Amino acid sequence: MKRDPADVACTYIAGEAQLPELEGALSAAQWIAIDTEVPIDGAAAGELRVMSVATRALDGREQAFVVDARDVNPTALAPLLTGVTAAAWNANFDARVIDRAVFASSDTTTGLTWWDAQLADALIFQGQSGVTWFHGLAWATRHYLGIEAKGKGTTQLSYTATGDLSCDQIAYAAADAVETLWVSDAIRAEIAAADLELITEIEMDARPFLDQMERTGLPFDWPAWQEELITIERENRVVLGRLAALTGGGQGTLFDDITEPTWNPASDRMVRQVLNRWAQDEVLGWTGRRHGERRLLNDMDSLTASELKEIGGPLSETLLEFRNHTKILSTYGESIHEHMHSDGRLRPQYLQVIGTNTGRLASRNPNAQNFAPRMKRHFRPPGGDRVFVHADLSQAELRYLAQVAEDAPLRAAFARGDDVHVSTAASMFGFDRDQLAKDDPERLKHLRQIAKALNFGIAYGTGAAALSRSLTAEGSPTTVEEAARLLAQYRITYPGTAAWAEQRIAEVKEIRTETSAIDWTVTMRLARGFSTVARIRREFRQSQGRYPSAEEVAGLHPSQHLQTADRLVAEVDWLLGYSAPVALLDDGTPFTFSSRTLAGRRQQFNLHLDRLFLDAVLAAIQSESPELMRVRSRFEADHGVVLHHQTVPMSTAELSKQFEDRSLRHRYIEAIRADLGRNVIIPFLERSAQERVSAMVNAWRNAPIQGGVADIMLSAYADLHQRLQRYPSARPVQTVHDSVVIECDHPDATAIGHEVQAALEGAMRRFCPNVVARADVDIRASLADSDVVQSLSGSEPSGTGRTEQGSRMPGSNGPV
Template identity: 30%
Template sequence: MEKSLSEHKLVTDAADLAPIAEAVRGAEAVGVDLETTALSPRDGRIRLLQVATPDETHVIDVFEVGDLSPLKEALEDGPVKVGHNLKFDYSFLKDEHGIALSPIFDTMLAAQLLAGGNQSPAFSLEAVAERELDRKLDKSARREDWSGKLSEAQIEYAARDAAVLLPLREKLAERLREEELLRIAKIEFAAVATIAEMELAGVKLDVTRWKELEKVVRKRRDEKALELDAQFPEPEGMLPLEGLGPRLNLNSPQQITDAFRTLGIELADTKVWTLLKVDHPAAKLLLEYRELQKKLGTYLETYPKFVDGKTGRIHANFLQCRVPTGRLACTNPNIQQIPHEDEFRRCFVAEEGYTLVIADYSQVELRILAEVSGDPAFVEAFRNGDDLHRVTAATMYGVTMDEVSKDQRSAAKRINFGLMYGRGAKSLSAQLGASEERGRQLIDEYFANYPKVRSFLQKTASRAVRDRTLRTIAGRVRKFGDSGPLDDKGAMRREAMNYPIQGCSADIAKLALVYVREDLKSLDARLVNCIHDEFVVECREEIAAEVAERTSAAMTRAGEAILKKVPTEVEVATSREWRK
């Protein structure tokens, strides 16, 4: 008969922790779960630690027990610690008790990997347990107060959440093995510790400098609005109202369309691609205005609100497997999408006595394209240490490498990345400011020089439409499904062309997160941000050179573990501010 998931023992005496530690060490795997008084370790504390062995679930009242150090060795070594969204549990245990869970099996990440990038199935513990085990978990106690006297219902709820993890792990591990996802799952599980510690570390924003920048950008925005407004004729019988700002509501598509009509320009819409094709200063000014408005609304006006009052730092939330390619995503706030201009990035600084080591992979996605396509010109360029954008420009424009102009290299860069993302002549020509015919000509010339790149992209797109499944070199799977938005074959083909490349880049970055943490563990250094293929480490100033060397070596090792035909190159810089 199947053992009840609710068999449990409430632990309120610290003397009982040693036997629990012994039981943990004797198990192959244990379920681990927490109940906390808040969702952030900076705002709350651990109330219950549930540890489920095959024989019994121990519900430890941490308010009563206090010190969890008797469990530290067992939780940091030995059997697999099974949990759901273990980044949460890891963060609380690390911050409050200095316990770093290891090794781990995260049932949420496993379920997300098996979903192959589809976000339609729910990934809560309740949903995954019902889907995989056909067991319904009563989650009614989830929103109750965990800081006061606990009811028996709360204790049973906590015990069930931990006990279900062991059978859930068995089922998910079997499926991971069947779908050949064990390698990528191992990388994802190992990266949890790094991501949790990166969130705990946070990044320091110089709020004073940020607010000064806000004033500067607001002034630019207002000046741009007036400059744009002046492009349109005054309505008949109306004189300009000096100093009262623009007449147009620049956020109204209808007013913008009407205004352009007064210039003899009919706009189908006011989207970026439409405006890029308009040969009039007003179109360029409108795009510049929108960019400044976005910088104000998305970044400058909002980011200071995320500075934690206790730490003085921003602690963003990194989403590990939310994006189909496997790349990290970020919310509250999204510190991966800070504008690239130095005036923004220099507002992110190191603490006094510390500095930032900024390391990023050089042209990693193009190196992956060389790896997976096997195009000899691509591979040779990277083996020779050449700048691929310059090589492409020289080939396409019929000039020597030394004769390539800045504009030619920029155009080649757009083409290199654009075609990899499945862009056609229409979008590419708009981006280059050229005619659609010229865009088509450039694409033909490009693929004539790199025929294996074209072959790879076409075959990959066709395979996705036919099989509805693609994999990266390391085995991460993308399942396209049979319905929904991707039933549009064009959209599927475009995503398919890029998936093996961007997905592989994510695999390398996740592995690098693991290696960098391991190699910096003994130093006063910590990862504070990861922007896809760029890592930011904060360390003591006097060890910056050593940290830079170790970080570069760890990232290179991760690249070499996956890429075999082309070399991996990492560029490193050191600065008190987040800029190179």
């Protein structure tokens, strides 16, 4: 029987005389959930109007409380909430509202501890196809509890700063808290069943530090950057002139004396034509190396930065300059200014769990992890006595690899404190590093570059061809055969790493065989119905401000008159249970395989039908079977696409372009099934499923490394959040993958630097106890490396009388 939040007794608190009743419920509670409601416009937009609380006592009794902040001074709630741990749905939102109103602070406070059910839910779904953002509470109540949340998009948006609360508003607020309490129960159970408890704890503990980072913001000198943008625009004009000179001249303008090219360097089509004419030797050399055939570029050849780098020559190099300048001007110009706050700071958002499949943080509005290098010197603390403490966890991914691969030589290199790339080169090529540095520093640099490509390439699945291209583009010409020999030598140098990488490949080969369990009947059922239901749901959300129920979707479905209402609602309800069209097992669960980090983070892999169908379709089109060729001809005529040239077969890239409309892929599958039967199309689907698994081998191999380092950094953030409480001047302002930046008063910087070093290295030791940890720390006047004031690397952290927070290995009960 479905539960109803309205059945939980609710107390409306409109005066401070009623607070003892809430205090008693909080004191006796085993579990607590808190939610807030705020006005969405006006002077009080975003400020607390209602705090709702749901509690469950040890005897199972549940209560709800709705506190009206118009009539109750929010600061009176501070003693009641101090020391409480409460579940929330999107804790960052509720924490900021309550910190401002209850604790009178713009900073992250330590009085109230939050357990973010939304974040825990994201961990359950991490990596699954179609899950690209956090789920809402309404979705969660439907998914976990089977009930439809009421009032979303209506009552939810009706709160004002001073108006009397209606019965609907009180009931809605209470229901939100009760639903959060119940949903949290279900999520905790799934977290435990999936063995995600440790990584959930790590994410929860890191959240306040990242919340504080967002609140503080990153100081940015916009006027100085505006001046730099003008300089970059002038530089780009000069680059345009060079492009014109390299391609036979151009035409002048009325604005300056620069001659612009007569072609558009922002057009890939025109760039291909220009390279074919004016850099023909470089193009023929590149296509010969890349494709085994010396030819000119065609419309199917992509021209990414790495490919232009591989082609090489003056024209490609100048095109890269043009792209760099235009990227800065378009991405970091006025669009950055839109995110500036009145206090001269940018406040990027940092996304935990969602945004990357591996567990690394993502950033947006703006992306604080991808600023142009030229911007860095303009990020500087205000005033004359504020500085940045910048810390980087040195070669974190390689150290984590050394741990999981149990590679003794690699661990030994880190233990010696070597430059691990030089150490790798010396082991592979047999030279004395000190002597070579003295006799031939350029050769040492060349060999280090090769070793660096190998060190990072082995974990990411770099093969001989890719290594050859990479080294050649970096100025170390290397044939595929030479690259293959380098990889073989690397495997001898680091046998543990090589064995680990081969084991990951073997695991994927085993997973390939498991695709035989895919049920193609139920999978095609999902493929047929998903897109229509997803479209209706999306359009309803855009127009109504909430997600529709299964009944509402069925009422808008184009086939509502072709089947009974109950049957259509049941089918819609089934389809709404999926985030994307993926391959399914016979019980309707997605075909899934998962990778884990040492902390238990789970990255899940599904087989999305869009690409699976495309591969199956391309294989069927390229078949020489007369029956399949007839299907191809009929499909060309019916859908106005070209799938075969008269003289030569179309390339895979050309065929793929014909199926950019993803619905055509499904239609082609259905055309084969209708004309030739299920037994003809199923083998194509089965082979495609196996190939899709194989295509994920590099992501599979990399998942525990990137995810593991993300776990280490999150653990360090949690430790830092506690350590920095002793330094009132310290605020976190940025993190980029394996680095973190703290803004503080200059006199505190050295001590804070040691705290940061201890936190980062302690977090590394927590998960990699057999590898020496190292964090490089410095004090700087801006984010630019050229503005380093003092390096703290190599010095011991100051004694603080503290142990590394949570320094236990997964599965252990005590400190290492």
